[in-house]
Amino acid sequence: xxxxxxxxxxxxxxxxxxxxxxxxxxxxxxxxxxxxxxxxxxxxxxxxxxxxxxxxxxxxxxxxxxxxxxxxxxxxxxxxxxxxxxxxxxxxxxxxxxxxxxxxxxxxxxxxxxxxxxxxxxxxxxxxxxxxxxxxxxxxxxxxxxxxxxxxxxxxxxxxxxxxxxxxxxxxxxxxxxxxxxxxxxxxxxxxxxxxxxxxxxxxxxxxxxxxxx
Amino acid sequence: xxxxxxxxxxxxxxxxxxxxxxxxxxxxxxxxxxxxxxxxxxxxxxxxxxxxxxxxxxxxxxxxxxxxxxxxxxxxxxxxxxxxxxxxxxxxxxxxxxxxxxxxxxxxxxxxxxxxxxxxxxxxxxxxxxxxxxxxxxxxxxxxxxxxxxxxxxxxxxxxxxxxxxxxxxxxxxxxxxxxxxxxxxxxxxxxxxxxxxxxxxxxxxxxxxxxxxxxxxxxxxxxxxxxxxxxxxxxxxxxxxxxxxxxxxxxxxxxxxxxxxxxxxxxxxxxxxxxxxxxxxxxxxxxxxxxxxxxxxxxxxxxxxxxx
Numbered sequence: 001x002x003x004x005x006x007x008x009x010x011x012x013x014x015x016x017x018x019x020x021x022x023x024x025x026x027x028x029x030x031x032x033x034x035x036x037x038x039x040x041x042x043x044x045x046x047x048x049x050x051x052x053x054x055x056x057x058x059x060x061x062x063x064x065x066x067x068x069x070x071x072x073x074x075x076x077x078x079x080x081x082x083x084x085x086x087x088x089x090x091x092x093x094x095x096x097x098x099x100x101x102x103x104x105x106x107x108x109x110x111x112x113x114x115x116x117x118x119x120x121x122x123x124x125x126x127x128x129x130x131x132x133x134x135x136x137x138x139x140x141x142x143x144x145x146x147x148x149x150x151x152x153x154x155x156x157x158x159x160x161x162x163x164x165x166x167x168x169x170x171x172x173x174x175x176x177x178x179x180x181x182x183x184x185x186x187x188x189x190x191x192x193x194x195x196x197x198x199x200x201x202x203x204x205x206x207x208x209x210x211x212x213x214x
Numbered sequence: 215x216x217x218x219x220x221x222x223x224x225x226x227x228x229x230x231x232x233x234x235x236x237x238x239x240x241x242x243x244x245x246x247x248x249x250x251x252x253x254x255x256x257x258x259x260x261x262x263x264x265x266x267x268x269x270x271x272x273x274x275x276x277x278x279x280x281x282x283x284x285x286x287x288x289x290x291x292x293x294x295x296x297x298x299x300x301x302x303x304x305x306x307x308x309x310x311x312x313x314x315x316x317x318x319x320x321x322x323x324x325x326x327x328x329x330x331x332x333x334x335x336x337x338x339x340x341x342x343x344x345x346x347x348x349x350x351x352x353x354x355x356x357x358x359x360x361x362x363x364x365x366x367x368x369x370x371x372x373x374x375x376x377x378x379x380x381x382x383x384x385x386x387x388x389x390x391x392x393x394x395x396x397x398x399x400x401x402x403x404x405x406x407x408x409x410x411x412x413x414x415x416x417x418x419x420x421x422x423x424x425x426x427x428x429x430x431x432x433x434x435x436x437x438x439x440x441x442x443x444x445x446x447x448x449x450x451x452x453x454x455x456x457x458x459x460x461x462x463x464x465x466x467x468x469x470x471x472x473x474x475x476x477x478x479x480x481x482x483x484x485x486x487x488x489x490x491x492x493x494x495x496x497x498x499x500x501x502x503x504x505x506x507x508x509x510x511x512x513x514x515x516x517x518x519x520x521x522x523x
Binding site (some may be wrong): 037038039041042102107109110111114116117168169171172174175 | 280281284289293296346348391392393394464465483484486490492493495496497506514
């Protein structure tokens with residue numbers, strides 16, 4: 001199948017990488033051409049935040065696509081997507097720290113402690129830090145596949161916290177955060193369901209105990 | 215990364231509307247389809263003349279017209295800041311009537327033309343502070359709200375004034391997704407409404423109001439957060455009890471009836487201590503009552519402004 005060949009070709013990583021950078025270049029281009037509107041800092045904050053969430057979703061879509069469509073080679077891109085989520089998250093954070101608050105650390109600490117939507121966003125970002133650090137082959141080896149995988153499930157929590165961050169910051173029009181929330185719910189439900197099915201398929205003795213619902 | 219701030223266009227560099235409308239007049243003269251529509255558009259003179267200056271005006275740098283007209287909160291025309299500039303084109307501001315009713319001796323349905331001539335039009339350059347912690351400086355055009363109130367002759371029962379915005383889903387289809395109950399309603403206490411700083415506004419930058427800024431008639435109460443300055447008014451009602459207000463109905467913990475600009479009382483989700491003046495990089499300190507404390511503090515003596523936020 002040609003699509004599969006494209007996915008597994010060693011030349012695809014470069015254009016995919018470039019494509020992942022496109023939102024940043026678009027933003028920079030808008031910046032230079034005066035296209036950031038009346039409140040440029042707000043525009044940058046929203047754009048980098050949107051792309052952090054989008055890359056988290058893209059990263060979470062890799063596994064379901066591999067399994068449902070059999071595009072196993074897609075896994076080659078998963079780390080790149082995850083690191084781009086972290087990259088845009090860093091830009092989002094930097095916008096807040098530098099452009100919005102201008103390094104007023106005391107004010108920011110108060111924000112994180114007092115304002116639930118910032119607490120949620122800060123949590124979502126901090127959870128990505130260990131994942132970015134341990135994204136190398138060396139760290140997978142050092143931690144061991146099982147433990148590494150356990151650790152990297154933190155992305156589920158990060159994505160949920162990211163959506164909550166978005167939901168809590170909008171004033172009244174909740175359509176976009178609800179839309180992202182629904183996507184995260186679908187992606188996480190897929191994982192829960194497939195884990196359950198896998199477990200059922202095991203011989204009775206090897207099944208994991210399933211906790212009764214509260 | 216280099217951040218280019220919004221271009222600073224001086225008011226004098228902006229092509230006056232009457233000049234660019236001339237282009238339409240020219241086009242309308244051509245035997246083109248739709249020419250009749252353009253001719254009607256061009257016939258409307260949007261200039262406001264004979265304006266008097268006001269001692270209430272600030273000498274601060276004006277926010278460019280482009281920013282004032284492309285960074286709007288007008289949820290009937292979308293919840294994005296740039297949406298109203300586009301979607302509010304469907305607003306029909308003529309014919310337009312404003313119903314003045316309730317506890318008054320002289321209730322009346324005014325045509326917008328009558329209101330425009332109710333009192334001499336003044337230019338009022340005010341700071342405008344949004345509850346979202348951004349601010350602009352706008353050369354509004356209007357007259358004191360108290361001129362209309364005096365004409366209506368409120369009775370002893372009139373303790374508050376309630377305002378209502380047009381809500382027509384044909385003209386405002388995006389209103390269905392506003393996430394707030396519509397029609398938009400606002401209110402002032404009688405003494406607030408009588409204060410000379412509170413104006414009924416019909417224009418800005420020498421022209422009639424652009425649709426997205428609340429055409430053809432809006433309130434401007436410069437010492438309160440922007441959402442109190444209700445747009446596209448169709449009804450003014452004098453009442454005995456404190457009237458419901460849209461953002462307060464939507465979220466009472468975050469938006470009070472008074473909503474005076476107050477750097478000491480934070481919005482539950484963000485600080486109100488500082489604000490970003492559009493066009494400026496550094497935030498500036500927010501002033502009590504948006505810098506109009508000298509004029510309005512006496513309205514609130516003895517009131518706990520933390521409780522009545």
